[in-house]
Amino acid sequence: MVYPSEDGAQHGHLPDAPNPSSQGAGRAGRLCPSCGEPHRKPLRWGADGWRTAQCLSCDLVYTTEAPGHGALADAFEWSASFAAEAKARKERSPLLARLDSATRWRTRIRLQTNPMDFIRPRLAGGAILDIGCGNGSYLATNAAGYRLHGIDISPPLAAAAEGLFSRTGGGAICAPATVALAAMPGRSIDAAILRSYLEHEAEPLAVLQRLRQVLKQGGFAVVKVPNYASFNRIVMGRRWCGFRFPDHLNHFTPATLAAIAARAGFETEWRWRDRLPTDDNMWCVLR
Numbered sequence: 001m002v003y004p005s006e007d008g009a010q011h012g013h014l015p016d017a018p019n020p021s022s023q024g025a026g027r028a029g030r031l032c033p034s035c036g037e038p039h040r041k042p043l044r045w046g047a048d049g050w051r052t053a054q055c056l057s058c059d060l061v062y063t064t065e066a067p068g069h070g071a072l073a074d075a076f077e078w079s080a081s082f083a084a085e086a087k088a089r090k091e092r093s094p095l096l097a098r099l100d101s102a103t104r105w106r107t108r109i110r111l112q113t114n115p116m117d118f119i120r121p122r123l124a125g126g127a128i129l130d131i132g133c134g135n136g137s138y139l140a141t142n143a144a145g146y147r148l149h150g151i152d153i154s155p156p157l158a159a160a161a162e163g164l165f166s167r168t169g170g171g172a173i174c175a176p177a178t179v180a181l182a183a184m185p186g187r188s189i190d191a192a193i194l195r196s197y198l199e200h201e202a203e204p205l206a207v208l209q210r211l212r213q214v215l216k217q218g219g220f221a222v223v224k225v226p227n228y229a230s231f232n233r234i235v236m237g238r239r240w241c242g243f244r245f246p247d248h249l250n251h252f253t254p255a256t257l258a259a260i261a262a263r264a265g266f267e268t269e270w271r272w273r274d275r276l277p278t279d280d281n282m283w284c285v286l287r
Helices: 069-073 078-092 094-102 104-109 115-119 137-142 155-168 177-183 204-214 231-239 254-263
Strands: 002-004 010-013 027-029 040-047 050-055 061-063 065-067 126-131 146-152 171-174 189-195 215-226 281-286
Touching: 040 061, 040 231, 115 189, 115 215, 126 137, 126 204, 137 146, 137 155, 146 155, 146 177, 155 171, 177 204, 189 204, 204 215, 204 254, 215 254, 254 281
Parallel strands: 126 146, 126 189, 146 171, 189 215
Antiparallel strands: 002 010, 027 065, 040 050, 050 061, 215 281
16 A cells, blocks of 8 residues: 655555454454543443443443454455344334434434535645445545545455455555554545444554544544434434444544543534434544
């Protein structure tokens, strides 16, 4: 994978990163991933031995343990876990699942659901980094004219993204985001996408801190995460679509997302329709 510097020069390939599939798949205990506070209030949300708590200092809701990167890349790979959870939810509560499906119109009150809709008005060209890029097909299809870079912990998905992104002068790497970002040259990326990513990340503050060092002056990141403050979460309880144990590790509200972004040195930009309580998801731009 080749990264451009701020002056446009290219800076070779990243050093080999550890294969995430070889890392431990056991459980690791967690302090609050936003502020590091050990004191927390246990919550009733959880499944299969995975439990959640709310930080008594900053209010972030998070799982108290995290699986290893190998498990996230294999056993809890996003597309497989999403399908499995959707099926289980229908089997547990068919009436609630049908009601949720029938009222999906509420999510369309927010007009923009494409990260490129946030990027194009702010950036005519340059380098885009997609953290948690999957197979790269979304960005390759929607971001013509940009140099595309990606990070993913799944070896087959990262390999597919590399094949697509290398055609634009970019590429993809298979590694935990903290490892990949630490190896990238500073001020080399114009915009980043963290779409449905931060809720999966065991070290979200470290990722945001390192991302800030990689972004150019005036650079920004587009973030999408489930909205723990949504009405649907309150109504659905444990059956809320934003709960997927154990691969959803962090459950942000607009306030806790802004707080962790501020700790990493970002300002959070919202519009009225980006954090509606009628929507299960929220979007923001970090500057």
